[in-house]
Amino acid sequence: MASKPGVLTDWPWTPLGSFKYVVLAPWVVHSVYSFATKNGSERDNVSVLVLPFLLWRAIHNQIWISISRHRTAKGSNRIVDKSIDFEQVDRESNWDDQILLNGLLFYIGNIIVPGASHLPIWRTDGVVLTALIHAGPVEFLYYWLHRALHHHYLYSRYHSHHHSSIVTEPITSVIHPFAEHMSYFLLFAIPIVTTVLTGKTSLAALFGYISYIDLMNNMGHCNFELIPKWLFSIFPPLKYMMYTPSYHSLHHTQFRTNYSLFMPFYDYVYGTMDKSTDSLYEKTLEMEEESPSVVHLTHLTTPESIYHLPIGFASFASKPQISKWYLWLMWPVTFWSMFMTCLHGRTFVIERNTFGKLKLQSWAIPRYTIQFLFQWQREAISGLIEQAIIEAEARGTKGDEINRNGEIYIQRYPQLKVKVVDGSSLVVAVVLNSIPKGTTQVLLRGSLSKVAYSIASALCRRGIQVSTFYKIEYERLKLSTGYGSDLVLSRSYSEKVWLVGDGLSEQEQQKAPKGTLFIPYSQFPPKKARNDCLYHHTPAMLAPSALENLNSCERGLHPNHGRIHVDELGTQINKVGVVTVDEVDELAGEGGEMGVELGAEGVEGDEGAEVGYVGVGVEGGKEERGLVEPVGVGVDGVAEFWSWEMKSTLEREREREERRERESRHRNIEVEKSSGMSLGVAVGIDGPK
């Protein structure tokens, strides 16, 4: 928002919410109807092409958003190395408003402006005229309009809205108040209207010009440098005719320089060119890919999970466990992506966070959950993991100790310095600590994953009785855990705590007594079948405020991403980073000098979800919260990672409150509801869970 929003800030259709697209409906119906009912030369090719053109604009913008997020995560050629906050993601979520406006004005112009219909595909004179008018009057007028917008009167009412984004995303380019958009439209209408009125226009000039504006706008705000140097050396005047991403980025960090639209010419003429333009351009071009200190390996879950990736659509990424029916309409893209993942076969960067000095990256293995279940896929998947570990090592990720759960890779590469950490043990710890104190018996129902076996053994070790639904599960658990006496086959289903994994049916839920607490241990929660029971969120933990780039959390942190809050510093926490299943007890145990007690807070009840976190209870009354990243390949400076700044309880409490408030506003960051990407729990180590 601008600091003092002026008149006509909001879009006229804002009150319609997501129904805003209906404003186009009458026009679309009219154009399609007249195209279908008329014949031959009477048919107008312009009006019928408006809708496909608007769709193309939306896809074009989305491609830029995805590329930019992927590149930002990789870190090479990044211009402004800062993270984006929640507010910006929210503020920029209505980027399609200008496409709507553009559509309406196209339809209206098509009807009222003489000569704006029945256009030829191409006319050279019209294209040249458009280019000349753009380079001349449009760039010149924009330059002065832009400077006027930086006058404090207009800046505070309008233009500050655009400048609220210091670190830009491609789509920041079209984030302006409604009135400002109208003024830009008038400006860009000059070449369009001129060519239409002189009868020189064509489909290419019309749609090509708007696409050029989109291209330059997105590029200027994409926050990574991509224009190669050789382009300027083969044609030096290009410097005055085309800006670069770092050029406009300086306008967002310096405010008082680089006002030009797409052609820096007028900044040179009026002396407003930023002196650091060239050096920033060269510096960012040379910037190499980042060496992450921690790599979190994860994988795709379902073919549709690609839409929930942080680099995809923000609205899908924020609701990863919810599938929308209209995603079925995307099947050509889904199918294409499946084909590509098979073909590409390399892990790719999907997210980047920083935590203090640590740089964390999430890499996705291009394989779906189902593939992890196939024996014949195991070798290929292991190969991919192996490749990722080697790559992490090559990128300089170091560690001086290797955790036991990475045996295969360690045996094969004894010289590895990378520390391989299995994350499933922390999921186990979280689940164990979600069980209310004093519980003496639990029921375990769901597919028997590695996590399930570990939970069962840990519970038996503590003397808590574990019941199962089916004999086969009972036999398997008995065989695997070696505990007999604490394992029972449930007859009455009277247990009040149910630990549930994939495969729990609604009928099974009906057998639970009233008030039963369902605690999921898998990535996806069970479908709620009971109103008189409590459903815990999937294993998840909150990240501390020092973790940066959490905007992508909104776009989807993974449910078992393993961000947990553990209330202890020092060696114990250090250990958490490399905890193995056997150490869970130690980690979760009560008492003992360094005993870290993990306890769950926040049960999802009828009133809706509350983000839960694990924590509390530290010797000496200190209360601290921090982050534990359980899954990682390569942990350099683990101790540092865990030793966040000590803060007073009060301060922590306040932060927690603020965070909760923010989260309730941004329901989509509820970690447990997050990304369709499953966590790499266990993936990093021995393949499937």
Ligand SMILES: [Zn+2]
């Ligand atoms: Zn500006």
Ligand SMILES: [Zn+2]
């Ligand atoms: Zn800008």
